[in-house]
Amino acid sequence: MHFGRALNELSIAFEIMRKLKTLLIFVLLSSVSLSAWGRTPKYVFYFIGDGMGINQAAATEMYMHSVGLGDLNFRHFPYTGFVTTTPANSRVTDSAAAGSALSTGHKTYNSAIGVNADTVEVETLCERVIRSGYAAGVASSDAVDLATPAAFYAHAGNRNDYENIAGDLVASKLSFAAGASIKSNGKGNDAWVAEAERKGFTVFGGDNKYSPCNGPVICLSDDMSKSNLSYAIDRKEGQTSLEEFTSAAIDHLYRNSRKGFFLMVEGAMIDHACHSRDAGAMVSEIMDFSKSVDCALRFYEQHPDETLIVVTSDHETGYVMITYGETSLVGNQKCSMNELTDIFLEMSADGNIPGWPEVKQVLSDKLGLWSKVPVTKDEEKVFTQLYKESFLDLTSDMQKDLYNSNKKLAFEAVNLLGRKAGINLFGSSHSGSPVGLYVKGACADEFIVCKDNTDISKVIARVARYK
Ligand SMILES: [Zn+2]
Numbered sequence: 244m245h246f247g248r249a250l251n252e253l254s255i256a257f258e259i260m261r262k263l264k265t266l267l268i269f270v271l272l273s274s275v276s277l278s279a280w281g282r283t284p285k286y287v288f289y290f291i292g293d294g295m296g297i298n299q300a301a302a303t304e305m306y307m308h309s310v311g312l313g314d315l316n317f318r319h320f321p322y323t324g325f326v327t328t329t330p331a332n333s334r335v336t337d338s339a340a341a342g343s344a345l346s347t348g349h350k351t352y353n354s355a356i357g358v359n360a361d362t363v364e365v366e367t368l369c370e371r372v373i374r375s376g377y378a379a380g381v382a383s384s385d386a387v388d389l390a391t392p393a394a395f396y397a398h399a400g401n402r403n404d405y406e407n408i409a410g411d412l413v414a415s416k417l418s419f420a421a422g423a424s425i426k427s428n429g430k431g432n433d434a435w436v437a438e439a440e441r442k443g444f445t446v447f448g449g450d451n452k453y454s455p456c457n458g459p460v461i462c463l464s465d466d467m468s469k470s471n472l473s474y475a476i477d478r479k480e481g482q483t484s485l486e487e488f489t490s491a492a493i494d495h496l497y498r499n500s501r502k503g504f505f506l507m508v509e510g511a512m513i514d515h516a517c518h519s520r521d522a523g524a525m526v527s528e529i530m531d532f533s534k535s536v537d538c539a540l541r542f543y544e545q546h547p548d549e550t551l552i553v554v555t556s557d558h559e560t561g562y563v564m565i566t567y568g569e570t571s572l573v574g575n576q577k578c579s580m581n582e583l584t585d586i587f588l589e590m591s592a593d594g595n596i597p598g599w600p601e602v603k604q605v606l607s608d609k610l611g612l613w614s615k616v617p618v619t620k621d622e623e624k625v626f627t628q629l630y631k632e633s634f635l636d637l638t639s640d641m642q643k644d645l646y647n648s649n650k651k652l653a654f655e656a657v658n659l660l661g662r663k664a665g666i667n668l669f670g671s672s673h674s675g676s677p678v679g680l681y682v683k684g685a686c687a688d689e690f691i692v693c694k695d696n697t698d699i700s701k702v703i704a705r706v707a708r709y710k
Pocket residue numbers: 294338514515518560645673
């Protein structure tokens with residue numbers, strides 16, 4: 244009898260515990276969905292470091308630490324991971340297929356813009372953002388109709404179809420677009436700008452720098468004759484920077500959108516530096532890219548519950564490896580390999596033949612070689628041989644990569660400095676290595692499911708509640 248009562252009390256206790264458990268689960272689920280609702284980002288930043296592999300970012304931070312510049316901001320975002328970049332038709336992607344994957348969530352073939360592997364148009368992320376009632380913008384340090392920005396607003400079977408891509412841009416409902424220039428096949432800046440203005444865009448460029456206004460805006464650089472912005476390491480006073488574009492974009496999008504906005508920013512020149520195997524230009528370019536991320540971080544401080552910042556890359560370029568070396572040495576580089584080539588070309592203009600001491604002095608001034616960075620006799624022997632070929636024999640003079648043509652002496656000297664700094668660029672093309680994903684702000688933890696570049700825009704659209 245006594246035992247039966249105890250059993251009964253025990254079963255009542257179990258029943259109470261079961262009900263409490265149900266209540267606890269209900270409370271937990273409610274708080275999760277409430278917090279997810281409360282965290283819905285109104286302002287979404289999508290930064291793409293073109294060619295910025297995991298090692299490029301890590302090497303840049305290693306350099307920053309070595310000279311007391313602190314952390315590379317996005318490497319310390321609360322959520323970090325990595326994503327694969329393989330396109331539909333190859334092991335290694337180009338910026339078009341990768342940009343399309345990052346924008347549309349579809350795998351496609353190299354050179355495709357906003358179309359799937361069957362060349363069928365698929366909705367770009369900016370189109371989806373606009374359809375959902377938000378403002379959308381893109382900004383790039385390269386031409387505004389090149390592959391990465393194009394993949395966010397245009398549709399073309401081939402990335403070189405600039406005329407159609409530039410046409411898609413002026414026909415788009417983008418609130419903001421910025422790039423160094425417009426390629427738009429032969430039409431030139433003037434004709435295209437006139438067309439953009441007819442379609443209602445306010446166009447800034449040249450001496451006419453961005454100033455606040457209403458309606459859609461296109462920002463081009465101070466020198467629209469150049470396809471891309473200057474490398475950060477070569478930038479002179481008054482030359483346009485990606486940071487300027489980012490800051491203009493935030494100002495314009497915030498004031499011209501009630502519901503919220505989406506902004507894609509591409510650091511295109513990282514890829515250029517890596518194609519040239521130029522470690523100093525690469526490090527400086529990634530540090531410069533992080534200044535644009537800083538603009539978003541300052542915005543985030545003002546709107547911490549409603550801002551999402553995603554930083555990633557389209558692919559790795561340059562087969563970068565971090566090896567033994569003294570990282571701080573790369574800071575001795577004062578100009579890009581490309582500008583060093585221009586200096587050499589100028590020195591030998593009009594049949595002038597500079598002597599080796601003169602050329603050696605330039606290498607010392609621009610790269611710190613001999614003065615701050617020890618050069619062995621064997622290394623100098625390689626330099627003097629290249630000097631002879633370049634300035635005396637005028638043979639096998641230039642070395643071409645995807646974007647630039649550099650004097651072999653400039654290549655060897657810059658590349659040697661990179662090797663001494665332990666930042667080795669073993670190749671001049673893209674690789675199939677996965678890239679980093681760095682996320683901060685509202686719903687950052689939701690990006691844990693991203694394993695491939697096609698996953699990212701799907702998560703952005705889900706958490707930002709795009710239709
Ligand atoms: Zn590239």
